[in-house]
Amino acid sequence: MKKLSGFSIAYLVLVFVVLYAPIFYLIFYSFNSGGMMHHFEGFTLKWYKELFDDMRLFIIVLNTIIVALLSAFIATIIGVLGAISISMFQKKKWKNGILSLNNVLIVSPDVIIGASFLILFTIIGIKLGFVSVLLSHIAFSIPIVVIMVLPKLQEMSVNLVDAALDLGASWKDVLTKVILPYISPGIYAGFFMALTYSLDDFAVTFFVTGNGFTTLSVEIYSLARRGVSLNINALSAILFLFTLLLVVGYYFINRRTSKGSNMGVNK
Template identity: 75%
Template sequence: MRGKNKWSNIYLVLVFAVLYAPIFYLMFYSFNSGGSMRDFESFTLDYYKEVFADTRLLIIVLNTFVIALLSAAISTILGVIGAIAIHHVRSNRPKQTLLTLNNVLIVSPDVIIGASFLILFTMIGIKLGFVSVLLSHIAFSVPIVVIMVLPKLQEMSTTLIDAARDLGASSWQVLARVVLPFIKPGIFAGFFMALTYSLDDFAVTFFVTGNGFSTLSVEIYSRARQGVSLSINALSTLIFLFTIILVVGYYFINQRNVKSPVKEGRG
């Protein structure tokens, strides 16, 4: 058993090394004063200063975070409503059909989703820009939230709801004081997943952005096509660190949510 565990640990280390090596390579050369990704000359923060001095880039960063936060918040609300609705479907066949339709949106290629939204917005006359990007991000984030919330709903015992109703709670009170607190970890997980998907998305956003509006992923792609610039490395490093902060923040929130019921039970 020890031998198997040893080889499995080595395998995991190799997998993570392959996954993270390009990222650390990019981060390392973001501090290179030589201006290339071959020979490291000396340490510098000039490229980070260049990023923060670029007014247009800062506006794009603001656009990206506004889109991500709005789409994550709206999709979380819609996703929770959708998950509760699916959970309350009694018949097995309609429930499986709804779950399949939800999952198809998750596994569908981003290129197809982006092209479909482009055609839809063109047909109904929505101008490509902030609104089109926001609507498309909400659309592909809602199924993610549904997938995160449904398992928590399935874990919840029906006796909790029955007890609340026996005590005279209305449907709204049951939802607000029993259901939502119980599925709160799933709601947080769905929100953070929607937020990170929105921040990272390129394919769908590329199709639905218009002139005068852009997000970080599209901007990095445009700059990378113009040639190697270590300001791209600096910008990518900042985005990666922000994503790490989000993941760590979600971890601590989730740990606190797990410990809270334990403390309440002991009390």
């Protein structure tokens, strides 16, 4: 393995400083008793206390988590089935065509996607609120799951499926005992990516949310427009910590799954 040069290390450090310095600056001032984003006067947990005492914000957090978990779960099921279906196409032209359609929602600007969903829900008569937000998050999460699962399916040897069928396994057994265990790292990756995208999404949610229902991203935007408040810093710090826990959780789950797969292959 080649060692990183001094320039490479310096470049990586610079990239991480640019990425994380604003976040740590924001978190640092969430403990400022002065109530401003400059001149740190003293340590306080007042802004976090106000945050946890706000029942309306608690409901918004609950809404955000429910939408994220539901949309990620449903999108993972549909995305896994879609990826398996795409991998079974024999003609490369059809496979590439469907993959191109799948990637449209990933490469399209969020503003266009949000406006499109808004027009669609208005035409078909779906009231803007929980259902519209959930359907939108499922829709833009499915392509992400497909992209994460498909490489694992392409790595899997066709001989595994053929051997299982030759030994008398049904297609249900092949799916549940051969294919799904093999691609489980991709499934976990797709689920956590969909969960993260749902938690972070603002543009699409802003278009399809209605009166009486909102998510954290939209609420933070509304709070920021009213002026600087360290409640936003405290909320953002908690969100960053939660996202960090998701990443760490995914790392350990993926590591455990990979070890299990390797042990299965060795046996």
